[in-house]
Amino acid sequence: MRIGLLTEGGYPYVGGDAGLWCDRLVRGLGQHEFDVYALSRTERQEDQGWVRLPPQVGRVRTAPLWAAHDDGVVYGRRTRRRFAEAYGELLAAVCGEPRAAGAEAPGDPEDSVGAEADRFASALYGLAELARDEGGLAGALRSETAMRVLERACRAPGAPRTARTARVPDLLTVAAHIERTLRPLSLDWYEDDALGSADLCHAAAGGAAALPGLLARHFLGVPLLVTEYGVQLRAHYLAAATLEEAPAVRALLAAFHGRLATEVYRAAAIVTPGNTHARRWQERCGADRAKLRTVHPGMEAARFADVGEGVRGSRCADPGALVWVGRVEPSKDLISLLHAFAEVRRAEPDTRLRIVGAPAEDPEAATYLTHCKALAAQLFPDEAEGVHAVGDNPVSFEEIGGPEIPSLADAYACGALVVLSSVVEGFPVSLVEAMFCGRATVSTDVGAVVEVIGGTGLVVPPRNPRALAEACVALLRDPERRERLGAAARARALELFTVEQNITAFHGIYLEIVSHSPVRRVVVDDEGEPLPFGVPAEAHVPGRWTVTRFMTERRPRRAEGAPVRATVPPPASAAVFAGEGA
Incomplete structure (x- = not known):
């Protein structure tokens, strides 16, 4: 089948959100054809270019959300x-x-x-x-x-x-x-040779990304699948809380995005949240529970196999070290983590904390990192000198790629216990990575943490340094319990959070949606004859499974070596069945 993949600020751009997930999905479903319809957010994103696209991507059409072009249309x-x-x-x-x-x-x-x-x-x-x-x-x-x-x-x-x-x-x-949000309404994507040629539109997010799917459904009858690993409405609320806008602006935009989210969920054939936390948001916005299918994000488990299976873990692990891995930003609440670690040091004086973060790319993150380093120096004044290095200092701030931590897997391998201290979290990627590595974890109860952990780690309230410290001390003093929890966590991650389970789930959802959608297109060869064996059995079922209106598409001869595309010629009795059972 042909899938119209709809993105906003994501795939196929190098710096796009959720680009890795989309790329894995497209590459994993090589039996289907993909046309990508991408909305870019910034000029810099467009200048960075695209990722290397697999052969099953037939075409890519892009449109900017960051620039308002004069269409030259004058209304009477x-x-x-x-x-x-x-x-x-x-x-x-x-x-x-x-x-x-x-x-x-x-x-x-x-x-x-x-x-x-x-x-x-x-x-x-x-x-x-x-x-x-x-x-x-x-x-x-x-x-x-x-x-x-x-x-x-x-x-x-x-x-x-x-x-x-x-x-x-x-x-x-x-x-x-x-x-800006409604710019997709003016695009020329809603024709038979564009989104009209798709069997299914798959929006990789809600909001503006799903708008082309709404219009393809409205104008052309193409079914819509919406995937949200981060609920767009929730993201808007969180972003609005940090902006110095007037209450009227925040209220009006919140109402607008709420109405748009409701329509996206109503029109979608199926909505796939990435976790129960996102699912609850969608239900509160009016999503029909019968349409919801939770599909956890797929992550690459192979690169953590050596650590998880003990090939490198026994050599690299420091039984007296806590490890934090992620992007350094205020929502990760490293301030509470540092205060909690001060209490851990009073109970276990030999414990160290290794904060492994990605390089700060924006001024806010750099400022927050500087503040955290200053707090670490204040909390541990006797050891403040050289606090940024790894050694006898209790706190170290490191980046992946150095001699001590050459890879992401080594970051999780360098300690006995992985800590997550966030106050805001969607799907906790770093937590799943720690589970792949077979590490016991202590996490705050935010977002989808409890759902992901499933009893294989300790969970404490957010912004509670004392509770965080007590949980860490309990596991530091019980190595056998740490080992049991780590093994259970790895087994759970391999069962629920791999790329393979994600791809398998979406393949089944694609077939489910298309099998319940009307036959809209007739594909014929270059001589005008319908291609045989292209009608699924469901096309003959009376009622909404078939329609009387068909669109004919002439299919050119396939070049040697080119992939074969499934086709759908009309049933001979389509008009008869379309009138029955309606």
């Missing part, structure tokens, strides 16, 4: 009125503005929520149809008309109090953000 009076009506309905649904006089207002609060979701979806697709008819929305979304519509929605009776306090600068910020 009637078209401007049409835009104002659709955009006004969308913003009214965001603001919770009451419907016009005479419109039915459901009495049940749940019905009201559903009605507002339908209102948002109807307006969104109305804007998409306008963009398709007129050639784009970019200019309209940045126009004075759009600003007037936004201000009217914020000032309307029934709008939230925070929205009514929005000033002109706030409205400009909100309008710019909505325009």
